[in-house]
Amino acid sequence: MGSTSAHNNGEGVGRRDLIKRSAALGLISVPTMGFLSACATGGGGGDDKETKAPGGEKSAKNPLGVKKGAAMEAFIFKGGLGDQYAKDAEADYNKTYGVTVKHTGTQQVGPKLTPRFAGGNPPDVIDNSGADHLDMNKLSTQGQLQDLQALLDAPSLDDAAKKISDVIHPSTIEKGKHGDVFDVLYYAFTIYGTWYSQKAMDDNGWEYPKTFDDMVKLSGDIKKKGIAPWTYPGKYPYYVHFNLFGQIAKIGGMEEWIAIDNLEPNAWTKSDAVKQVVEFYEELAAKKYFLEGSQGLTHIQSQTAWNKGKAMFIPNGSWVENESAPTTPKDFGMAVGALFDGGAGDKMPQGTLRAEPSEPYIVSSKGKNPAGGMELLRIMLSKKHAQNFATKVKSLTCVVDATEGMTLSPGLASASSVFKTAGDNLISLQLQEWYPALTDEKIGGLTGQLLTGDLKAADWIKKTQAYADAVAKDDSVKKFKREQ
Incomplete structure (x- = not known):
């Protein structure tokens, strides 16, 4: 687009x-x-x-x-x-x-x-x-x-x-x-990404961060202003996977992610990208950069809190502009940002986007x-x-x-812009579609604990691998395979 x-x-x-x-x-x-x-x-x-x-x-x-x-x-x-x-x-x-x-x-x-x-x-x-x-x-x-x-x-x-x-x-x-x-x-x-109010960013002289390190630093500045850097629907923590999974593919490359989609042994535990991404969320939790009470919110409640300026960022998909329209201020300037850079070793470049x-x-x-x-x-x-x-x-x-x-609405115009920037660097993932009980219930439960600080990144990775292995061995679950 x-x-x-x-x-x-x-x-x-x-x-x-x-x-x-x-x-x-x-x-x-x-x-x-x-x-x-x-x-x-x-x-x-x-x-x-x-x-x-x-x-x-x-x-x-x-x-x-x-x-x-x-x-x-x-x-x-x-x-x-x-x-x-x-x-x-x-x-x-x-x-x-x-x-x-x-x-x-x-x-x-x-x-x-x-x-x-x-x-x-x-x-x-x-x-x-x-x-x-x-x-x-x-x-x-x-x-x-x-x-x-x-x-x-x-x-x-x-x-x-x-x-x-x-x-x-x-x-x-x-x-x-x-x-x-x-x-x-x-x-x-x-399109999936990190959604925010362009007006709130402009009013404070902030720019959308390009790297994990920049996001952690900006989150600190946001918190000092009395605003929560992030919120999420804790009742449905798999919303965080819209970004978390895409980040793994962006940093580790599609080959590493396809191994995860294909339920290959040790696909989660042997990946440095998985470690880096999950540790980023662990750091956000440790520094209390999530809106207090987010773990009890539905998707609508978290979007409403975000619309009201209680939090700056929310992980979501492009349906959010329409779904949250009843509570979005007229001058909100809804916008979406691409995936963050992990570092010089990233397999996919700045501006890479998850879109399906x-x-x-x-x-x-x-x-x-x-x-x-x-x-x-x-x-x-x-x-x-x-x-x-x-x-x-x-x-x-x-x-x-x-x-x-x-003439496109603000969120749609922003989505258009990040699509143009992404070019061919677009990520499409299958795990959440093929095995929703694994991603939404099992891994989602772990992600919920990670974001409240009740689970360490290393344990999230170990338990996620165990859940994936259990699905791989379960003959009652139909398996699918992506080619490299």
């Missing part, structure tokens, strides 16, 4: 620049995918991904063969992004196909839909986000997810000469595959109207609806250049 200046000066965009144009997501307050063990699906398996519903006549204007008047159902996660953006796209679908999409906005996607998949009557299109999402790996294995290749091959609503695959960022396609089958559309991007495709949409292959489900996604991937998403939720979609010429 380019900065506003790049939008205005007509710079060309190469393939490598595309991610900068499709930046910032607004997701939810938890990792996107994760895998619930309790997602029974039933209803047969195999590789039957063909659309069985009676289709309509395919034409230039109806490339997916949607039957006019056929019922269609959408199930949309209603978290930090709300669901109005989806309703707006549904309104255009309704006009075109002469129906009213049956819409459900919910935070309980998994609990509500697990029995429906088991019963063979799932909704047609699902925004599968939130803490209680469906296990997409299991659904894909059982043939419950529609192969979305037809969507990728369909013409864009904005330019019939371009396929959908031409107008979305390539990493969206890469991440949405199970094996060779593209069956998940990540509609947006999240997010907000997974799936279409049920055994729904009543899979063609309609794909068509709704095609509508959402138009510039009109990508811009509507950016306006409504202060976030961008995977549609390249969709926000050309738009």
